[in-house]
Amino acid sequence: MKNQTAHMNNQSLGRTLRLVMQTQRITKPDIAVQLGVSLPTASQNVRLLMEHGLLAYDGTAESTGGRKAQTVVPVPEARVALGLDITANQVRGVLVNLQGAELASFTHTLAFSNTDGYFAELSEKTQMFLQSNRIEKARLLGTGISIPGVLSADGRMLVRSHVLQVEHLPTAAFFDHLWGACAICNDAKAAAIAELWQWNDLGTAAYLSLSESVGGALVIDNRIYEGAHCRGGEFGHMTLVPDGRRCYCGQYGCLDAYCNATVLAGQAESLAAFFGALEEGEPACVRVWHRYAEHLAMAINSIVTMLDCPVILGGLVGAQMSRNLLQELLQRVQERATFEIQENQLLLCRHRHNTAAVGGALQLVHSFLQTGYQTLFETERVTNSRRL
Numbered sequence: 001m002k003n004q005t006a007h008m009n010n011q012s013l014g015r016t017l018r019l020v021m022q023t024q025r026i027t028k029p030d031i032a033v034q035l036g037v038s039l040p041t042a043s044q045n046v047r048l049l050m051e052h053g054l055l056a057y058d059g060t061a062e063s064t065g066g067r068k069a070q071t072v073v074p075v076p077e078a079r080v081a082l083g084l085d086i087t088a089n090q091v092r093g094v095l096v097n098l099q100g101a102e103l104a105s106f107t108h109t110l111a112f113s114n115t116d117g118y119f120a121e122l123s124e125k126t127q128m129f130l131q132s133n134r135i136e137k138a139r140l141l142g143t144g145i146s147i148p149g150v151l152s153a154d155g156r157m158l159v160r161s162h163v164l165q166v167e168h169l170p171t172a173a174f175f176d177h178l179w180g181a182c183a184i185c186n187d188a189k190a191a192a193i194a195e196l197w198q199w200n201d202l203g204t205a206a207y208l209s210l211s212e213s214v215g216g217a218l219v220i221d222n223r224i225y226e227g228a229h230c231r232g233g234e235f236g237h238m239t240l241v242p243d244g245r246r247c248y249c250g251q252y253g254c255l256d257a258y259c260n261a262t263v264l265a266g267q268a269e270s271l272a273a274f275f276g277a278l279e280e281g282e283p284a285c286v287r288v289w290h291r292y293a294e295h296l297a298m299a300i301n302s303i304v305t306m307l308d309c310p311v312i313l314g315g316l317v318g319a320q321m322s323r324n325l326l327q328e329l330l331q332r333v334q335e336r337a338t339f340e341i342q343e344n345q346l347l348l349c350r351h352r353h354n355t356a357a358v359g360g361a362l363q364l365v366h367s368f369l370q371t372g373y374q375t376l377f378e379t380e381r382v383t384n385s386r387r388l
C-alpha cells in the first residue's frame with residue numbers, strides 16, 4: 001500500500017514535470033485541471049520539483065479578478081545531457097537541455113580504432129568540452145552515444161559495424177571512459193529519436209536516413225521499433241535491384257548502393273554543391289538525380305505499400321532536399337504506387353543539424369523525464385513512507 005502510494009506520487013510528479021516542460025507556462029490550478037488531480041497535490045508536486053531546481057515561478061498569469069495565480073515555468077537547463085555521434089573519422093558532440101534544445105557542440109577529427117589511445121582521446125575531448133561549458137557532474141544526466149552499427153538488445157555489445165570495422169566490441173569500452181550514466185544506439189535510430197522529438201504526436205512512420213550510408217527506423221505509436229535482433233528499420237539493405245551494385249554489406253543491389261549521399265555528393269565538391277548545381281540545371285547532376293530519385297521512389301513505394309504510413313526523408317540528403325524536389329519525388333512514387341499516396345505521406349525531416357548526436361543525448365533526457373527524475377526523490381519517498 002505504502003509502495004503503491006509512493007508509486008502514484010511519483011507518477012503524478014512525472015506528469016507534472018512533463019506537462020510544464022510541454023506547455024512552457026502554466027498555473028497550478030491549470031495543472032490540477034489538466035492532470036485531474038487536486039489543487040493541493042498539484043501545489044505539492046510543483047513545490048517538490050522547484051526544490052530540485054526543475055521548475056520556477058515566472059511573474060503572474062492573466063488574472064480574471066481576485067488573487068493572481070502564479071505561473072510555473074520549466075528550468076530546462078537544470079539538467080543537461082551529452083550526445084556523441086561516433087563515425088569512422090570524427091566525433092561530434094552536443095549538449096542538450098531538458099527541452100531537447102542544443103546548447104553547445106563540437107566536432108573533433110578522430111579516426112576510430114579499438115585502442116586505448118582512441119578511448120583516452122575521446123574521454124579527454126569530452127571532458128574538456130564539458131568543462132569549457134561549465135557542466136558539473138551533478139547537472140549532467142549522462143552521455144548518449146550514436147554509433148554506425150548493430151547493437152545487441154541489451155546495448156552491451158556492438159555486434160557489428162562495417163563503418164568502424166569492428167565486431168563484438170563491448171560497449172563498456174566507450175562507457176568506461178565517459179562521465180555518468182551512458183546509453184548507446186544505432187545512428188539512424190538516434191536520428192529518428194531527434195526527429196520524433198520535433199513532432200508532438202508522430203504516431204507511426206518510417207524514417208529513412210539518407211547519409212553516407214542508408215539507414216532507418218520504424219516508429220510505431222511514437223516509439224522506435226527495435227525488432228527481434230535490433231535490426232528493425234534497416235531499410236538500406238532491402239534488395240532494390242537483383243544482382244545489382246555491390247553494397248558495403250557484401251550483398252548486391254541493396255538500396256544503400258543506389259541512394260546513399262555519396263552517390264550525389266560524388267558528382268560535385270560536396271552534397272550542398274550538388275544540390276546547387278542541380279538547381280541550376282547542370283545536365284550531369286540532373287541525370288544523376290533522376291536515377292537517384294527513381295531508385296528512391298521504388299524504395300519509398302515498397303515501404304508505404306508494406307506499412308501504409310508516412311515516410312520521413314532524413315539524413316544528409318533529407319536535410320538538403322528542397323520542397324520542389326520532394327514534390328517531384330512524390331510524383332514518381334505516385335506513378336509507381338498501386339494505392340493512392342497522399343501528399344502528407346512523404347515528408348522532409350524537421351531536425352537537420354547534428355541530428356544523430358542530439359538523438360544520442362535525447363535518450364537520456366527522455367528517460368529522465370519518464371522515470372529518471374524519481375531518483376531525485378528517493379530519499380524523500382523513503383521519509384514519506386515512514387511517515388505514512
Ligand SMILES: [Zn+2]
Binds near residue numbers: 236237247249254256
Ligand atoms: Zn547492403
